[in-house]
Amino acid sequence: MTRHTLDQLEIGNTAVVRRLNAGGAIRDRLMDMGLLPGTPVLAEFRSPLGDPVAYRIRGALIALRRSQAREVEIDLSEGACQ
Amino acid sequence: MTAQTVKLCETCPAYDASALKRLGVKVGAADYVVALAGNPNTGKSTIFNALTGLRQHVGNWPGKTVARAEGGCDYNGRQYRLIDLPGTYSLLSTSVDEEIARDFILFGKPDVTIVVVDSTRLERNLNLTLQILEITDRVVVALNLIDEAQRHGIQVDARHLSRRLGVPVIPMAARRLQGIPELLQAVEQVAKGLYATRPHRIHQFGAKLERALNGLIAQIEQEYPGLPNARWVALRLLDADASIEQAIREHRLGDLNRDVEASGTEKAVPAEVVA
Ligand SMILES: Nc1nc2c(ncn2[C@@H]2O[C@H](COP(=O)(O)OP(=O)(O)OP(=O)(O)O)[C@@H](O)[C@H]2O)c(=O)[nH]1
Ligand SMILES: [Mg+2]
DSSP states (O other): OEEEEGGGBOTTOEEEEEEEOOOHHHHHHHHHTTOOTTOEEEEEEEOTTSOSEEEEETTEEEEEOHHHHTTEEEEEOTTSBO | OOHHHHHHHHTOTTSOTTTEEEEETOOOSOSEEEEEEESTTSSHHHHHHHHHOOOOOOSSTTSOOOSOEEEEEEETTEEEEEEEOOOOSOSSSOOHHHHHHHHHHHHSOOSEEEEEEEGGGHHHHHHHHHHHHHHOSOEEEEEEOHHHHHHTTOOOOHHHHHHHHTSOEEEOBGGGTBTHHHHHHHHHHHHTTOSOOOOOOOOOOOHHHHHHHHHHHHHHHHHSTTOTTHHHHHHHHHTTOHHHHHHHHTTOTTOOOOOOOOOOOOOOOSSSEEO
């Protein structure tokens, strides 16, 4: 297991949320989107400009900006990151 | 929803036409105010239109509701004012149009709040549902899109969910007008206090936090006499919610006249939400 953040997750791969590094409003927003420790997240596709990226979270497709995804620490098996 | 669909429905046998009169916008002094809340795209406007006979824009984005719409209906001789709210994922981390919904749910003093949930994404939708159950016990859950759930092989045990949440849960396929009579009945029962809800609540605070809360609540009530949900506001202040702090500082807490015009123009993002 290597420690990474969600913005590093490659399209088509799944990771599990380890912790949220942000505080305040950003943290509230991420949790409201269903990103709690233990939640599996699939990076589904990237928008044409590369940001945001659409993630599958608890059955819904959620677009996160890179600045937000960076705040989410994930666990994943080797090789799932760029 | 088109006017045609509404007409069709009046002839459909499941519809208790004698009990429901759609009043459109012609609603006078209503007996009850009913808010339609829920995550985006769960069918709030579809239900609103079925009840009022109005044609509030329905559809996938960009038809989403960005301002609140009002209409009325008469059910069993009582007048209901219905408020169709923009979709929101949360009462906590709100975007600008979500704030309109949040403010009405918290400060608009609805007699009943219908929380419209998407049966195919129940887990996600329960976040807002539980937040609303924290602040009011007059709630009816509209378990909408059960036709979609069935198509995906998902079965939701509405009775069990109702027991766990402590409020009525009505399975619906609002686009086909399924469940509308049952929804009306549940709203009536909760409005009249005939259904004793026991809302599921998570918060159990220690004595220390309660003391801090009570001190803040007293100050908030002094500053904003009659403000509903001062306790919720106090909790947000303790949680350092910058938007609530600012609203208090600018003396616009509970000010419900900040609706923005429906614009329908937003940048295309290939997903449901930009968080
Ligand atoms: N299959 C199915 N579709 C539905 C049902 N109810 C609503 N819809 C459809 O879902 C889409 C969204 O419905 P709306 O009523 O606009 O949803 P809303 O909750 O008002 O959406 P926002 O205002 O954006 O939050 C529309 O295409 C509706 O026709 C239902 O019970 N079953
Ligand atoms: Mg709507």
